[in-house]
Amino acid sequence: MEQKAFQEYYPDQFNYCYGCGQLNEHGLQIKSYWDGDETVCLFQPRPYHTAIPGYVYGGLIASLIDCHSTGSAAAAAYRAAGRAMDTEPALRFLTASLHVDYLRPTPIDSPLEVRAHVKETKGRKVVVVSTLSAHGEVCARGEVVAVQMPEHLLR
């Protein structure tokens, strides 16, 4: 199965986000995919993404949850509209709010898996909930309210 990541469909001029832009050479360049009704993103933290020794700093966890969730909101909006992600007009989402509960220290020595699904859609707002796991254990939970970007910002 050769799936393209959600972020590979972003229009070039909107593909420089530090978290998810595929054209930001300094950034994290996360990649998100469908897995049934869930979306999934795997990310290997770098050694310098540390908090206390051996564990990932909270800002990276927040970044992964944020960017994976707005990408998931976009993918879900295309799916709900029965549209392929490479069709115009582009659907992109901004973060209105981000909530992260840090349940336990997140080890830095393995890939982190963010799994998300849409909890609720209200007009242009999509609420995306997620877990972030390491070694199969949930280390953080996220909830993002994503809002569809106004068309004039996309031009």
Place this chain on the structure above:
Amino acid sequence: MEQKAFQEYYPDQFNYCYGCGQLNEHGLQIKSYWDGDETVCLFQPRPYHTAIPGYVYGGLIASLIDCHSTGSAAAAAYRAAGRAMDTEPALRFLTASLHVDYLRPTPIDSPLEVRAHVKETKGRKVVVVSTLSAHGEVCARGEVVAVQMPEHLLR
């Protein structure tokens, strides 16, 4: 006035956090200070910290709010105990939860100012609320629940 930043008091082995560690050469190395009963942190985003063109990506905003808030919780705990920040045992805080409301796109072309204060203290938990501003305009609001790190983790 020559104030040392809160983070300059962190014990060396806990001063490698990507967000606030002064010894993490890849990291943001934020610096937080008292300003009356508030704490303040100024940070100049780098050009690659972009979201959509001209604006800061949300993960950086979350990181600044997170690390400035845990640093502020520590500083407030020392102050409440009537202790200087270079006295033992060290007081360090972890993030239990992070909430950020993104009120408007945050411009990338000026220093960001995070201002925080303690809203409430309950035992080992400190709730820190904050604003993040650019050009004097509040762009995001944060609320962090910080928990004092257990002594055994600090050894």
